Amino acid sequence: MGEALLMSLYVFVLAIFVGFEVIGKVPQMLHTPLMSGSNAISGITIVGALIVAGRVESTLSIALGVFAIVLATVNVVGGFLVTDRMLQMFRRRPEEQR
């Protein structure tokens, strides 16, 4: 196993622990927003898609990359927007909304 892979594994494992710590106990009302919000974060794969699509490569390669960009962007934009839409509905008192 190469040095580079080991370093990456370090980062990966530590970040998982950070995730467990940071989220910890989530109130039930936030289960859906947490899921859709973290889902949007997993759209970070868009970064990979951009790199892959922007290289000078064969047509097939670019096609795969652009397709990946479209999907990842839907994931990111749709995820963050729909999370915000849900969260703005949560109000403590009904009057706040009218």
Place this chain on the structure above:
Amino acid sequence: MNGAPSEGLNLLINSAYLVAAALFIIGLKGLSSAATARRGNLYAAIGMLVAVVATLFSWEIVSFNWILVGLVLGAGIGVFLARTVEMTAMPQMVALLNGFGGAASALIASDEYLRFAEGTLSPSYDVQTTIMLSLLIGGLTFSGSMIAWAKLQEVMTGRPITYPGQKFVSAIVFGGAVLLAGWLVAVDANLSWFVVLSVVALVIGVMFVLPIGGADMPVVISLLNSFSGIAAGMTGFVLDNNVLIVSGALVGASGIILTQIMCRAMNRSLTNVLFSAFGSQVTATGGAGQDGKEVRSLTPEDAAVLLGYARSVIFVPGYGLAVSQAQHQVRELAELLESRGVEVKYAIHPVAGRMPGHMNVLLAEANVPYPQLVEMDTINPEFERTDVAVVIGANDVVNPAARHDQSSPIYGMPILDADKARTVIVLKRSMNPGFAGIENELFFNDNTRMLFGDARKSLTALVTELKSGV
């Protein structure tokens, strides 16, 4: 931006990634508390923007035309989906987005492998291994999410789909995929077999979700959420990109936490949820309660009288509320009751609905203030002191068999003690058993009255009755 890699620029880009990763962590922290959730989401979105903009400066990117097309198209679709999706359809939406993220990761891995096959790249065994993992996890996340979407959208049956020897076949396919992936790493680039592996990854996703029933969807969606994160993380290994690794790990962790919460709320292990095909059979009658007993129904007028003269009412919403889109009618009824001095609360079971927190989102959409939505452990002692519990389209989460009937498939699952209220009114379309396919003895109790019909129509009728002066 073009040309040889500049060290300074690389440092700048990587620093931006560090900022993005930090913003994701701050964002997730915010998302786990009500007061800060919206800001948290915003921070995470800013983090994403930082990461994307930084990436565009990368020396590796030389052509922007197609990137722009992809970004504009994806953003357009994303905005459209986010704006137009009904709150009742949120589980499908989350499944769809999960799937897209997984697919993107698998496509990136495929692109890297394509470069390997074309001879422009010679990845180490380590990198090849992560390419395979990224392809497998991303691919099965995609196809699994699509099946989950189809089940939730009712394009296909929500019941578990099983066949004899299913577990055996699944094990063979999965084992085969692992062997094939290992072999692909060991040998030289072989595009045809890589394509075969991609197809197998998709098949695994389908086989994984098919035997899981609708009532277990909250677990499946949480788990797929976790997978989409891990797939992104694997892509980070492939591209040696830390922001991908960190974000993927964070999402993986948050998905696992939600999965655990959901399993605990059903008192079932993850393996039981995934492999037991829960709800595939409709058990005829189980244990006490129903023998010789008949359900008693009541008219909307009678129900309105019961509610209008109650001191306290607890609403118990379930998936049926989402199906008939009756959230606004519940809120209207609740407000009408409150104006008459009735104390109103909502009891929310953690797995009510088709995704974690489904009921909270629905009722929030209908402007129900969230302090009225009470979690299971807090509300259960209150049922005894409550005059009327109104069960709207919920079934298994209020089945008392879970408490005492050891032969019941849901025995041991924590439930809402709606049956302990003085009177229970159950709004239900018909006497069909719930999604888990189990008869509910609550319906046969002496203090239970059934109000048959579509939940929305029944609730509207109740509102009309109350307004006309009961």
